[in-house]
Amino acid sequence: MNEYNATYEEIQNYIKKKYGRNVKSCWIAHAKEICGLNPRKSHRRIGKRVYPCPDEKLPWMKDAFKHYKMI
Structure with missing residues (x-):
């Protein structure tokens, strides 16, 4: 895993x-x-x-995490 954690704002903007x-x-x-x-x-x-995160939005979150190399 990467040490960089995107901010919530960065994740929100990406999505x-x-x-x-x-x-x-x-x-x-x-x-x-x-x-x-x-x-x-x-x-x-x-x-x-x-x-909690709705199931239908979880793939968006995972995509953003992968984009920012968090996972």
Whole structure:
């Protein structure tokens, strides 16, 4: 794995440009967990994840992670 981790904004911009859709930062965090990238827990999060990444958007996240050589 690469040591560079793209910012959430970079990932959001990549997905917006390639797929024409907006994604939530909480979806990115959940996708990172799924891919074993260990995101930091938000200081605003209490308890379980409220907005997990929808299954249909997970391929977009993985594509962005691969684009930025995170996986």
